[in-house]
Amino acid sequence: MDITNTPYKHCDLVKITGRVDSATSPKLGEVLDKIIEEGRFKIVMDMSELDFISSAGLRELITTQKVCKRYNRGEVILAQVPEKILYTLDLAGFTKLFRIADDVISAVGNL
Amino acid sequence: MTTVTFPGRYDSLVEIGKFVNEAARQAGFSNLEQYQIETSVDEACTNIIEYAYQGENKGDIECTCIVEPDELTVILIDHGKPFNPDYIPIPDTNASLDERNTQGLGLFIMRQWMDDIHFDFTEDYGNILRMVKRKEKKPC
Secondary structure: OEEEEEEOOOOEEEEEEEEEOOOOHHHHHHHHHHHHHOOOOEEEEEOOOEEEEOHHHHHHHHHHHHHHHHHHOOEEEEEOOOHHHHHHHHHOOHHHOOEEEOOHHHHHHOO | OEEEEEEOOHHHHHHHHHHHHHHHHHOOOOHHHHHHHHHHHHHHHHHHHHHHOOOOOOOEEEEEEEEOOOEEEEEEEEOOOOOOHHHOOOOOOOOOOOOOOOOOHHHHHHHHHOOEEEEEEEOOOEEEEEEEEEOOOOOO
16 A cells, blocks of 8 residues: 655645555554644545555544544545445445545545 | 465455455456455454454464355454454444444445355364355346
């Protein structure tokens, strides 16, 4: 898994590439925690290059969404989600808890 | 029938995934079905490390794939503590964000995406998990 964070003025764009499983999800959690620790709560996840996500990765996403949405201070939006990843999100009931954007630009614009 | 033994640690998950995905591909499953099988096995192996071994590098995971014309059977054997799926909570996928608990999501995914799941424990072998995925019947 590779993970990059591009901080914009009003939000952070986090791109995950490869595979998020129990081996790599702690790294994802670290990156997201660091953004939150800086007092930034608007995050767009670019999932276009994400190949695989297990429940360990889903757990990091929901923990972050809970913190970001608290006091209406922000939100995590999932952008450019590949079809198979969308099946996992849907099965887990996450499509009701996250806004899903077709492209990164509109997700950044909607925050 | 092919069996490979992997060290019981999280960085084995990539290789376990490749092994199972290749068996699913050879069996003729669709890309989505391959992904469902790989995810279910990933979740099962994570549970083995977390619950049966209670940590990494405590023992091996023996993975067997049996390809048949209409189905794929994956058998996972570990030598850890008995795993009782009844103790794992069932997640409420309709819960609101505040009430949403992520415990039990792995087992939930396995149960949704595999057709049969059977947990067994024997003193000689340890935990034996048998999962079956059947091919979708194509309309005539």
